[in-house]
Amino acid sequence: MKRFEKKTVLITGAGQGIGFEIAKQFHLEGATVLLNDIDEALCQKAAARIDNTLTTCIPFAGDSGDIGFLKDMFAKIDARFPSPDVVIANTGYSLFRTFLDMTPESLRDVMRINIEGTFFLLQFAAKRMIQAKTKGRLIVMSSVTGQRAHRELTVYGMTKGALETLVRNLVVELSQHGLTVNAIAPGATLTERTLSDDSYQATWARLTPLGKAASTADIAQTALFLASQAAGHITGQTIVVDGGWTAISPGPEMVSES
Numbered sequence: 001m002k003r004f005e006k007k008t009v010l011i012t013g014a015g016q017g018i019g020f021e022i023a024k025q026f027h028l029e030g031a032t033v034l035l036n037d038i039d040e041a042l043c044q045k046a047a048a049r050i051d052n053t054l055t056t057c058i059p060f061a062g063d064s065g066d067i068g069f070l071k072d073m074f075a076k077i078d079a080r081f082p083s084p085d086v087v088i089a090n091t092g093y094s095l096f097r098t099f100l101d102m103t104p105e106s107l108r109d110v111m112r113i114n115i116e117g118t119f120f121l122l123q124f125a126a127k128r129m130i131q132a133k134t135k136g137r138l139i140v141m142s143s144v145t146g147q148r149a150h151r152e153l154t155v156y157g158m159t160k161g162a163l164e165t166l167v168r169n170l171v172v173e174l175s176q177h178g179l180t181v182n183a184i185a186p187g188a189t190l191t192e193r194t195l196s197d198d199s200y201q202a203t204w205a206r207l208t209p210l211g212k213a214a215s216t217a218d219i220a221q222t223a224l225f226l227a228s229q230a231a232g233h234i235t236g237q238t239i240v241v242d243g244g245w246t247a248i249s250p251g252p253e254m255v256s257e258s
């Protein structure tokens with residue numbers, strides 16, 4: 001028996017990167033995966049890469065920061081499943097912009113996708129889990145920038161900090177229904193997006209105590225752990241997966257002389 005056989009896992013922003021790897025790993029361990037991405041062609045292609053019949057990996061293309069889309073997606077899911085067993089709010093908009101250059105429109109965009117989208121994804125999911133008496137698992141993708149300042153990621157970091165606060169607060173209302181809610185805070189992770197910066201891998205290998213940036217599998221394995229029986233008593237927590245980056249503060253030897 002595979003770990004997630006007969007389980008349904010919904011994941012947003014999973015056409016590539018961390019989300020795709022999580023979707024793939026859950027599927028390998030027996031889950032039916034409901035895969036969302038805003039890019040319709042990528043969403044379809046990603047789901048087909050996992051299951052080319054699209055029966056055990058089903059694409060749901062749309063903007064996970066749009067509450068109307070989330071409602072439509074859940075209506076379609078409701079028609080086929082009593083409730084998902086695991087829901088992963090993975091979509092994140094990492095806009096690089098200085099504090100002084102930030103515009104109200106850009107700020108709202110990041111807040112809408114990262115906070116509103118995650119909040120209502122979890123609310124819609126939790127309602128269904130409670131109704132179906134599913135002892136569900138909710139997982140939110142945070143970031144080490146929710147805990148440490150990072151150049152040009154003020155607003156992104158703010159939203160990630162807010163998500164970690166959300167996760168703690170949901171314990172108050174959802175524990176009585178047997179739901180757990182946790183966040184993962186990845187450090188630098190090698191994805192299609194981050195690898196488009198040629199120096200990313202080498203830079204983060206130098207800055208990370210364990211000597212390398214995370215792989216998407218490092219993050220996916222943490223998500224599978226949080227959704228597994230082994231993590232049944234863990235809730236309200238953020239698991240940092242960063243090769244030790246947040247554990248240390250830069251010492252004199254780590255600051256390059258210029």
Ligand SMILES: NC(=O)c1ccc[n+]([C@@H]2O[C@H](COP(=O)([O-])OP(=O)(O)OC[C@H]3O[C@@H](n4cnc5c(N)ncnc54)[C@H](O)[C@@H]3O)[C@@H](O)[C@H]2O)c1
Nearest residue numbers: 013015016017018037038063064090091092141143189193
């Ligand atoms: N990659 C990293 O180094 C890193 C580090 C820390 C945290 N994170 C977090 O992990 C999560 C995944 O990061 P990633 O780098 O793999 O993602 P990414 O930027 O590569 O995007 C993954 C997918 O999300 C889709 N997407 C974007 N906006 C969407 C929306 N509104 N609705 C639905 N889909 C949307 C994109 O089309 C893309 O296919 C994010 O929450 C991110 O903040 C990533």
